[in-house]
Amino acid sequence: MPGHTRLPVPIRVPAAPGYGGLPRIAVLPLRQFMDKPIPRHMSDGITADIISQLAGLRELTVISHGSTFNLCGPALDTREIGRKLDVRYLVLCRINRAGDRLRLTTELTEAETGAVFPPFFDFVDAGLSFDNQDRIVAQLVNKLLPQVRESELRRIRGKRPSVLSVYEKILLSREHITLLDHGSFDEARRLLDEVIQDDPGYGEAYALAAEWHGTMIGERWSTDRTADIQAVERLTQTALRYDSGNIRALLSYGSRRSNSYRDHAGAMRIFQQALELAPSSANAWALSGLCSAFAGDAAEAVRHVTHALELSPYDREGYKFHHALCVGHYTGGDFEQAAEWGRRALVDTSIWRGTRGFTAASLAAIGRLREAREIVLQMQTASPGRRLREVVDDLAYQDPERRQRYGEHLAAAGYPE
Helix, strand or coil, X not given: CCCCCCCCCCCCCCCCCCCCCCXXXXXXXXXXXXXXXXXXXXXXXXXXXXXXXXXXCCCXXXXXXXXXXXXXXXXXXXXXXXXXXXXXXXXXXXXXXXXXXXXXXXXXXXXXXXXXXXXXXEEXXXXXXXXXXXHHHHHHHHHHHHHHHHHHHHHHCCCCHHXXXXXXXXXXXXXXXXXXXXXXXXXXXXXXXXXXXXXXXXXXXXXXXXXXXXXXXXXXXXXXXXXXXXXXXXXXXXXXXXXXXXXXXXXXXXHHHHHHHCCHHHHHHHHHHHHHHCCCCHHHHHHHHHHHHHHCCHHHHHHHHHHHHHHCCCCCCHHHHHHHHHHHHHHCCCHHHHHHHHHHHHCCCCCCHHHHHHHHHHHHHCCCHHHHHHHHHHHHHHCCCCCHHHHHHXXXXXXXXXXXXXXXXXXXXXXXX
């Protein structure tokens, strides 16, 4: 097994100008509609924290707090503000009292058209502690980003490939990878190859290419597993050389250390680097939880993934969180909970291939063999001719006894020896 070399501690490196016109966004000051408003330093702190967390993302350009500080009048013309700040999106937050609690309402607005996305709400105790403030801001950012992505994808769909910007190619390739659409994977890789050729110093393109190869491995679409594993290593290192704070690259590398080499201790060090950089990254919490499960620490796995769900309860990539909770509970022997989370994952539009196996094993463990056999049939359809020993040997569990137990459960569900 290749040795693990600790990656350099990431440093925040702002995206260089010119990378395909990243969407510009401005967060306006928090507006209060209360007889007894919260102190100004707290309301300004919420706004500043939102800006800070958005600024840490690789796919947005965020206007500084100083440029929006005075835009807090009673009547705001969002189109005029959008033109003045030269931004595509505005974030408007307001707070009012709802009984003995505070309600924070957040809206994303397209500045040019004035179109408003469905708002979302957070309720907090009237005291508004700093812990509450951190949680609110993290959840808010995890809700805003999917709305921006959805709007950007609508904007570029139908464009001729020849006129797509670098950013737009990145956005489309990320969409193909996220949706686990095998038919679109070749297109995703073609777009990434074009970006790397046109902008060879753009770290996000290498990070996405590493994720592409990792997905090929995990979904068993790879025709050369060894080559794909090596590609993940090479592309991740390249991404971090150009952008040492790239969370996607760190997560891809950590996942490969855990899943391909069973180097869970090394993987957790990498995930910890990612969490130090981006403590509100739901993906980082979920994938680190999955690593803990394969290392045998079920309680830590469930804790990490539960926090991921708290940060992003309506995430479009919820299948990752549900799968990780299924594995975590299965690891801990709570097969009822594992089956429940596995079932929930299987109704998602996208699912990881491994979800079927852990769901079937959990159902078999609690005697629901008919349901387990139905899922096993789906596994065999997806991977015809694959035998139980191959499935067990590929499992990322550190402990051979856990792999053996998993095999026994799948065998009870009818998976062919």
